[in-house]
Amino acid sequence: MAQTKYIFITGGVVSSLGKGIAAASIGALFEARGLKVSLNKLDPYINVDPGTMSPFQHGEVFVTNDGTETDLDLGHYERFVRFQATKKNNFTAGKVYEKVIQNERRGDYLGGTVQVIPHITDEIKRRIKEGAKGADIAIVEIGGTVGDIESQPFIESIRQMMLELPSSNTALAHLTLVPYIQVSEELKTKPTQHSVKELRSLGLQPDCLICRLEKELPHDEKKKIALFCSVDPKSVISMHDAETVYSIPLLLYAQGVDKILLKKLNLSKVKSPRLNDWKRVVDAKLNPKKKVSIAVVGKYVDLKDSYKSLNEALDHAGIVNLAKVDIQMIDAAKITKTNVSKLLKSFQAVLVPGGFGSRGIEGMIYACQFARxxxxxxxxxxxxxQIAIIEFSRNILKLKNANSTEFNTKTKHPVIGLVTEWKDASGKTEHRSERSDLGGTMRLGGQQCLIKKSSLSHKLYKKLTITERHRHRYEVNPEYKNELIAGGMDIVGTSFDGNLAEMIEIKNHPWFLGCQFHPEFTSNPRDGHPIFNDFIAKAIKIKR
Structure with a gap:
């Protein structure tokens, strides 16, 4: 295809309606038709990136292979579409303003007055086009809701793009809420009408309206919405609650969303979609043959989205194993030496995820000890x-009060510490120190790991070299490597230079594995992930 075509996705009424899922599902339908798809998320908040935002406020920080910390919607994109996001596929208002101010300081605007139009909007458009490069279809999701003061420069930017590009190169899908009022037993279309009115006042007319509601939108309400919002009744789509999020591509396909958008983009001659993979995933998800119960002992258990990719990866492994995975979040801060058995005895496996800070650390150590x-x-x-290393050092190696320097800078046995330099696969030496910015001290993104041939990890990956995504500051202290191995902990994966521990296993244990990277970021519902798949397969066999 000569030119990239754009589908813009906006939202109205309230946030968190599911724009990310809608964008990812539409992307999946276009991919199933053989088109190359790019997905992009534009976030109107002023933070430069989500990396230092609290998971309690914003949910999970997703990490791309090129080491960018992004909005969690990019996780949806990668799970639904065989597409690998980069730093170009997510940007915030903060990044845009930062760049424009840098340009102004450098004198790029020749002393002119710097304004939202054209300077901010031009930078937004430049970044949209950069993220779309090489794709047949670029799906661009605008965060927030239409009418928010923060999102107006983004809405104005896509208005300009729709004006500047040929009509057949752009389409707009708008997601709104159709609430059900229990007392009067009525669906209310007025919020959608007002949302579209707001959108039109900003110069945009939707080609497709995707309505979020609990039950399927009746035909009469579709006609009413179409009339008041000036769209074809066939272009009013019901995105009602489904038994699994992975049935949304099929739900949208059944209502012809892809055909509506293809027609607007003058692409009606592309091949029919192949959706067998999605039908298989939905069937496996809705018809499990087994059940397994997993305890996730973490820090951020109060917000569901804090461990979004992790929960999805466990779910994917359940789909692969035809099992329903019952995930129970356990607050690590509430686990003590005396209650750990009571809290964990009914589970078939224990998982301790990533996190930062000292809260709940001792509880995690007790949970790890219980599992071992x-x-x-x-x-x-x-x-x-790292918790597994600390627990093993304290209870097997008898290194009293062994700890990470993240939690105790004066520990006598710093089995985990801030390793100040290492070499990556290209031979480049990376440096960090305690005084670096929070983001600057991290090992981020895809890094190579060398796997020991005789290990469980090698059996799972069937490779000696893998690339997985990292997001952490502290490492296993290389000075304790020989002592750990002698005590029975096998370091089965190392960084490319052999200095940093990447994967550990314990001998004489049914299934005990730790990895310094985040495999949940590369799991998807069609394939799962080899570690998660085997973890769930082994847990199913545990009788509790």
Missing amino acids: ENKLPYFGICLGM
Whole structure:
């Protein structure tokens, strides 16, 4: 295809309606038709990136392979579409303003007055086009809701793009809420009408309206919305609650969303979609043959989206194993030496995920010890691997009060510490220190790991070299490597230079694995992830 075509996705009424899922599902339908798809998320908040935002406020920080910390919607994109996001696929208002101010300081505007139009909007348009490069279809999701003061420069930018590009190169889908009022037993279309009115007042007319509601939108309400919002009744789509999020591509396909958008983009001659993979995923999800119960012992258990990719990866492994995965979030801060058995005895496996800070650390250590001593499958991710090292050092190696310097700078046995330099696969030496910016001290994005041939990890990956995504500051202290191995902990994966521990396993245990990286970021519902798939397969066999 000569020119990239754009589908813009906006939202109205309230946030968190599911624009990310809608964008990802539409992307999946276009991919199923053989088109190359790019997905992009534009966030109107002023933070430069989501990296230092609290998971309690914003949910999970997703990490791309090129080491960018992004909005969690990019996780949806990668799970639904075989597409690898980069730093170009997510940007915030903060990044845009930062760049424009840098340009002004450098004198790029020749002393002119710097304004939202054209300077901010031009920078937004430049970044949209950069993120779309090489794709047949670029799906661009605008965060927030239409009418928000923060999102107006983004809405204005896409208005300009729709004016500047040929009509057949752009389409607009608008997502709104159709609430059900229980007392009067009525669906209310007025919020949607007002949302579209607001959108039109900003110079945009939707080609497709996607309505979020609990039950399927009746035909009469579709006609009413179409009339008041000046769209074809066939272009009013019901995105009602589904039994699984992975049935949304099929739900939208059944209502012809892809055909509506293809017609607007003058692409009606592309091939029919192949959706067998999605039908298989939905069937496996809705018709499990087994059930397994997993305890996730973490820090951020009060907000569901804090561990979004993790929960999805466990779900994917359930789909692969035809099992329903019952995930129970356990607040690590509430686990003590005396209650750990009571809290965990009913589970078939324990998983300790990533996190930052000292809260709940001792509870995680008790959970790890319980899993190790009771031969329960244990999976430690990032911090969870470090917890396993600390627990093993204290209770097997008898290194009293062994700890990470993140939690105790004066520990006598710093089995986890801030390693100040290492070499990556290209031979480049990376440096960091305690005084670096929070983002600057991190090992971020895809890094190569060398796997020991005789290990469980090698059996799962069927490779000696893998690339997985990292997001952490602290490492296993290389000075304790030989002592750990002699005590029975096998370091089965290392960084490219052999200096940093990447994967650990414990001998004489049914299933005990820790990894310094985040495998949940590369899991998807069609394939799962080899570690998660095997973790769930082993947990299913545990009788509780």
